[in-house]
Amino acid sequence: MANSLDTIFAALADPTRRAILSMLLEDDMAVTDVAEPFEISLAAISKHLMILTRAGLITQEKRGRVKWCKLEPDAMRNASVWMQGFGQFEPVNLDAFERFLETELDSTPE
Amino acid sequence: MANSLDTIFAALADPTRRAILSMLLEDDMAVTDVAEPFEISLAAISKHLMILTRAGLITQEKRGRVKWCKLEPDAMRNASVWMQGFGQFEPVNLDAFERFLETELDSTPE
DNA sequence: TAGACATTCAACCATTTGGTTGACGATCCC
DNA sequence: GGGATCGTCAACCAAATGGTTGAATGTCTA
Known part of the structure; x- marks a missing residue:
């Protein structure tokens, strides 16, 4: 169940994910660009983005080969x-x- | 480090721990009384209380053989x-x- | 002093988490 | 078509999490 307190708080408990949310506060970003400042693999970032998406904290929309990540502050x-x-x-x-x-x-x- | 966002959000991500916090909103409670409504072992509750304490969300004070748990809303x-x-x-x-x-x-x- | 009570400790277990690497499916563009 | 780019998938790994049980510690009380 997306948006439950469980998944939201769990998503927020990781510093990498909180940093991603802060970045998205500025603007929507492609997955590769989200990953750029971090030292972990792209696959790891992809997993983090999945967790944020399941929690409802972001949405992802694929346009062409680029997947755009958008903050969902609500x-x-x-x-x-x-x-x-x-x-x-x-x-x-x-x-x-x-x-x-x-x-x-x-x-x-x- | 107590009170970090990591430990606070991680502590809040568990429904049992959120329920405990809600109970403590009413009044301070002894560990045994906190455990009473749950079906898990007392040791498990004790661990949950440790996690809440490390996060700074509650404090525990021992008086006699009873350890009192107190909400720290700040x-x-x-x-x-x-x-x-x-x-x-x-x-x-x-x-x-x-x-x-x-x-x-x-x-x-x- | 002996027992009952309150709580934690220690060892253990299954599951989840956060990370890796390499292969893979799309898509863009020359 | 073919190569580069974008992103995920799958398999794997180490560490953390949430639970158990049984023993241990400390304290109250009859």
């Missing part, structure tokens, strides 16, 4: 909102909150 | 701030959450 919103639950509001039922986020995801257009 | 701030850098997701829609709670009450008889 995906982080659920995780962000979940985290806001700690500290900001008064004791709230976070289980209910998690269910709320799930139903919200189902109903979010696009 | 620790999430670093991660939260990092995430805010991505996109302008709207602030938490508390109204929507309240409506959700109402419909949930209607649909889940007790």
Whole structure:
């Protein structure tokens, strides 16, 4: 299930993947260009991009032989909102909150 | 290094650990009481609590033979701030959450 | 003091993760 | 057509993860 808190937080737990997200904040990028600043193999980057895609944090679109990677900032919103639950509001039922986020995801257009 | 984004996000990626954090939102708890609702062993819970502690998300204080677990909501701030850098997701829609709670009450008889 | 309780430690296991390399399927362009 | 480029796949590896069980440690209490 894409966009679950599990996959989003797991995707964010890796520094390489967070760096990729930061790069994509500037602009959409081809896979090869994403890989350029890193010292690991292209295949490894490709795997990282898969994980980010499964988490819904980016989308990939192939045009010709180039696959373009695009940041999807909204995906982080659920995780962000979940985290806001700690500290900001008064004791709230976070289980209910998690269910709320799930139903919200189902109903979010696009 | 406690409180790094790596350890915080990795700690949050597990549903058991998120559930524990939610429980601690209500009140401080002893390890045994934390473990009670889960079906895994006490040792496994102890490990989860270690991970949450290393991430700085909780603290543990031993009084007598009981070790009390306490939520540290501030620790999430670093991660939260990092995430805010991505996109302008709207602030938490508390109204929507309240409506959700109402419909949930209607649909889940007790 | 002996037992019960609270918690961790140690050893172990299966699965996942993050990386490698080499081969492969597309696609562009000369 | 044929070579270069883009990206993934497959097989493999080491290390980390999440779980188990049983023994050990420390503390309370009858």
